[in-house]
Amino acid sequence: MQYIADLHVHSVASGHAYSTVTENVRAAAERGLEIIALTDHGPMLPGAPHAYYFGNLRVIPDMLFGVRVLKGIEANIMDRQGSLDLDDQRLAKLDIVLAGLHTHCAPHGSVAENTEMLINALRNPWVDAIVHPGNPEYPVDFTALVQAAVEYDVALEINNSSLTVSRKGSLPFCHTIAGLAKQYGAKILLGTDSHFAVHVGNFDAADALLAQHGITEEQILNTSRERLRDHLTRRGRVVNL
Ligand SMILES: [Zn+2]
Numbered sequence: 314m315q316y317i318a319d320l321h322v323h324s325v326a327s328g329h330a331y332s333t334v335t336e337n338v339r340a341a342a343e344r345g346l347e348i349i350a351l352t353d354h355g356p357m358l359p360g361a362p363h364a365y366y367f368g369n370l371r372v373i374p375d376m377l378f379g380v381r382v383l384k385g386i387e388a389n390i391m392d393r394q395g396s397l398d399l400d401d402q403r404l405a406k407l408d409i410v411l412a413g414l415h416t417h418c419a420p421h422g423s424v425a426e427n428t429e430m431l432i433n434a435l436r437n438p439w440v441d442a443i444v445h446p447g448n449p450e451y452p453v454d455f456t457a458l459v460q461a462a463v464e465y466d467v468a469l470e471i472n473n474s475s476l477t478v479s480r481k482g483s484l485p486f487c488h489t490i491a492g493l494a495k496q497y498g499a500k501i502l503l504g505t506d507s508h509f510a511v512h513v514g515n516f517d518a519a520d521a522l523l524a525q526h527g528i529t530e531e532q533i534l535n536t537s538r539e540r541l542r543d544h545l546t547r548r549g550r551v552v553n554l
């Protein structure tokens with residue numbers, strides 16, 4: 314599979330990542346990527362930047378080293394209602410909004426409670442994708458989640474870090490998600506979730522997993538500029554891609 318975009322990347326601004334925006338974008342260029350999304354953690358995660366950081370991303374050029382730079386966030390889901398940790402006005406100005414469950418932000422609950430929380434986040438019109446839904450710390454009803462993702466036209470991430478360095482125990486859940494995504498036709502977003510620039514654009518583990526489930530490029534946002542643009546503009550967001 315040919316991937317043109319890494320849509321989940323952290324910089325030093327996240328507080329526990331180790332490369333600058335410049336280093337990340339340069340790494341994307343060296344890997345031959347056309348697009349990178351800057352998705353630092355939302356303000357409520359310990360060490361993450363203030364909301365001002367996301368409001369000021371416009372100072373970064375849209376093109377850097379020949380790579381289209383999308384300004385985004387990995388927002389924290391904060392409660393069972395699916396609230397995010399950035400206001401709608403700032404979310405509206407971003408190019409891409411990822412949302413996910415993180416300890417210190419999202420309450421841990423039962424399968425039913427976790428599923429309700431994620432589905433409520435899916436219904437937020439600013440959310441483009443749910444990241445690392447296979448996190449074993451937050452077990453969910455995957456059939457209900459995938460069906461809701463299709464209904465609300467939100468992508469589900471297969472997170473390369475979950476299969477390599479983070480969130481141990483994610484693998485079987487990611488297989489379940491991939492199998493259901495194939496069955497129901499859910500959109501897939503791939504992210505390296507890179508916290509250091511050498512990982513930008515490396516989807517080896519996620520690619521192998523998707524191949525086992527026969528998922529083809531038509532379902533994956535990272536394989537086509539047009540497919541990504543169509544997804545990001547579906548709620549009236551203007552993204553020049
Ligand atoms: Zn995350």
Ligand SMILES: [Zn+2]
Nearest residue numbers: 321323387506
């Ligand atoms: Zn992340």
